[in-house]
Amino acid sequence: MIAIIDYNAGNITSVARALQNIGQDFVITDDTKRLDMASRVIFPGVGAAGEAMAYLREKKLDDWLKKYIKTGKPLLGICLGTQIILDYSEENDTKCIGLVAGSTKRFPDKLTSDGQLLKIPQMGWNSVKLRRSHPVFENVSPEAEFYFVHSYYPAPSDEAAVLGTTDYGIIFSSVLAKDNLVAMQFHPEKSGRPGLQILKNFCTWEGQCLMKL
Amino acid sequence: MLSKRIIPCLDVRAGKLTKGIKFKGNVDIGDPVEAAREYYEQGADEIVFYDITASSDKRDIMIDVVRRVAETIFIPFSVGGGIRNLEDMRRVILAGAEKVSVNSAAVDNPKIITEGAKAFGSQCVVLGMDVKKVEVTGKISSGYEIVIHGGRIFTGMDALWWAKEAENLGAGEICLNSIDADGMQTGYELTLTKMISENVTIPVIASGGAGKPEHLAQVLTEGKADAALIASMVHYRTYTIEEIKQYLTEQKIQTRMFW
Numbered sequence: 001m002i003a004i005i006d007y008n009a010g011n012i013t014s015v016a017r018a019l020q021n022i023g024q025d026f027v028i029t030d031d032t033k034r035l036d037m038a039s040r041v042i043f044p045g046v047g048a049a050g051e052a053m054a055y056l057r058e059k060k061l062d063d064w065l066k067k068y069i070k071t072g073k074p075l076l077g078i079c080l081g082t083q084i085i086l087d088y089s090e091e092n093d094t095k096c097i098g099l100v101a102g103s104t105k106r107f108p109d110k111l112t113s114d115g116q117l118l119k120i121p122q123m124g125w126n127s128v129k130l131r132r133s134h135p136v137f138e139n140v141s142p143e144a145e146f147y148f149v150h151s152y153y154p155a156p157s158d159e160a161a162v163l164g165t166t167d168y169g170i171i172f173s174s175v176l177a178k179d180n181l182v183a184m185q186f187h188p189e190k191s192g193r194p195g196l197q198i199l200k201n202f203c204t205w206e207g208q209c210l211m212k213l
Numbered sequence: 214m215l216s217k218r219i220i221p222c223l224d225v226r227a228g229k230l231t232k233g234i235k236f237k238g239n240v241d242i243g244d245p246v247e248a249a250r251e252y253y254e255q256g257a258d259e260i261v262f263y264d265i266t267a268s269s270d271k272r273d274i275m276i277d278v279v280r281r282v283a284e285t286i287f288i289p290f291s292v293g294g295g296i297r298n299l300e301d302m303r304r305v306i307l308a309g310a311e312k313v314s315v316n317s318a319a320v321d322n323p324k325i326i327t328e329g330a331k332a333f334g335s336q337c338v339v340l341g342m343d344v345k346k347v348e349v350t351g352k353i354s355s356g357y358e359i360v361i362h363g364g365r366i367f368t369g370m371d372a373l374w375w376a377k378e379a380e381n382l383g384a385g386e387i388c389l390n391s392i393d394a395d396g397m398q399t400g401y402e403l404t405l406t407k408m409i410s411e412n413v414t415i416p417v418i419a420s421g422g423a424g425k426p427e428h429l430a431q432v433l434t435e436g437k438a439d440a441a442l443i444a445s446m447v448h449y450r451t452y453t454i455e456e457i458k459q460y461l462t463e464q465k466i467q468t469r470m471f472w
Binding site: 013014017018020021046047048109113116117118119120121122123124125126141143144145147148149167168189190191192193194195196 | 214215216217218253258283284287288289307309311334335336385386411414415416437439440469470471472
């Protein structure tokens with residue numbers, strides 16, 4: 001069974017509907033006992049880091065995630081769920097969970113591309129350049145684009161944890177992967193067919209990277 | 214790099230499309246869910262629903278439409294029209310919309326933007342602006358005024374001031390509709406769009422006036438828009454979204470071409 005962690009952070013229902021569409025059973029819960037029974041876990045989220053971390057701490061879900069990641073079972077981070085698995089976020093000056101070393105930073109003001117000032121948040125479709133293959137990105141075309149909406153971006157300190165990058169005035173790490181963890185800044189549940197393919201792949205992934213980190 | 218978004222807008226009244234929309238091999242489709250699915254398949258980057266239901270007792274039908282759309286398409290979509298308060302926003306978001314757009318409610322009560330952003334995140338709150346070109350005065354120094362109720366009521370608010378104010382209040386995006394250009398199919402209001410887009414840091418969706426792919430190319434380059442709203446030109450099957458995107462690609466404008 002797949003569990004979606006419910007931590008009061010935004011529209012979890014869109015992830016749930018995408019799983020329904022690909023015929024996948026799931027539970028949505030913040031109960032660590034039920035989460036313990038899951039064979040794989042999705043950690044989604046939309047919103048601000050400060051509030052999200054406060055809620056996770058209150059429910060002891062931060063500690064639970066640290067334990068879970070050691071079981072070797074697959075974990076999928078999405079958007080805010082990706083940003084707060086790092087050590088720290090500049091958003092609300094927040095200490096985060098720390099499953100991956102590094103921090104989440106705000107896009108610098110006055111980002112430009114071809115002389116054009118870029119908007120913050122980045123809102124819309126952008127591509128991802130994978131540095132290596134990964135089972136969760138199997139059968140996903142390199143031409144595919146994904147839906148992003150964010151003002152902060154993941155900046156892991158360990159280069160080996162970077163699976164994919166995206167260009168938005170700066171090149172940032174849009175997909176992280178480390179052992180049984182894969183985490184993306186974009187929303188696969190809102191990225192059309194390629195996004196659904198990623199979710200489908202995650203649902204059968206056993207948690208191994210092809211390349212040992 | 215980030216692609217420019219092409220966004221079809223569907224007007225819905227009491228759960229039905231208000232204009233017949235003709236697709237290949239189909240007769241008029243009255244169901245907004247079917248139409249959304251069709252545009253999703255054609256490569257729409259996002260979809261906007263505008264609820265023009267007059268009586269409030271029929272609003273629940275829209276919530277059902279939103280729920281069915283959310284089960285059918287896996288791209289972002291927003292809902293506007295008739296959103297008066299936080300509770301209206303909550304219902305639409307819980308039913309599955311990514312974004313909610315507020316227009317006249319924000320003019321009456323600007324706090325709704327801040328409250329909405331706080332409750333659901335800035336990315337959820339779109340400010341819809343209906344704008345008319347007017348004489349430049351001390352009060353309307355940009356020469357563009359905010360109007361409400363389909364352009365019947367002039368608010369005395371300067372459009373440029375309001376766009377900046379909405380950004381400060383926490384809006385995540387602006388959908389900028391030129392009442393003068395709306396329905397004319399002679400092109401977007403480029404001067405207005407450029408002015409607003411260059412003076413806010415949040416994304417701006419241009420609306421009103423699209424009749425051919427060239428118009429989109431203009432507003433996405435000269436007009437500095439981040440996204441373009443389209444209606445009649447695709448509803449009447451004059452163009453498909455794919456054709457529009459192909460044209461934009463030929464013009465070296467980045468759009469999402471793989472879906």
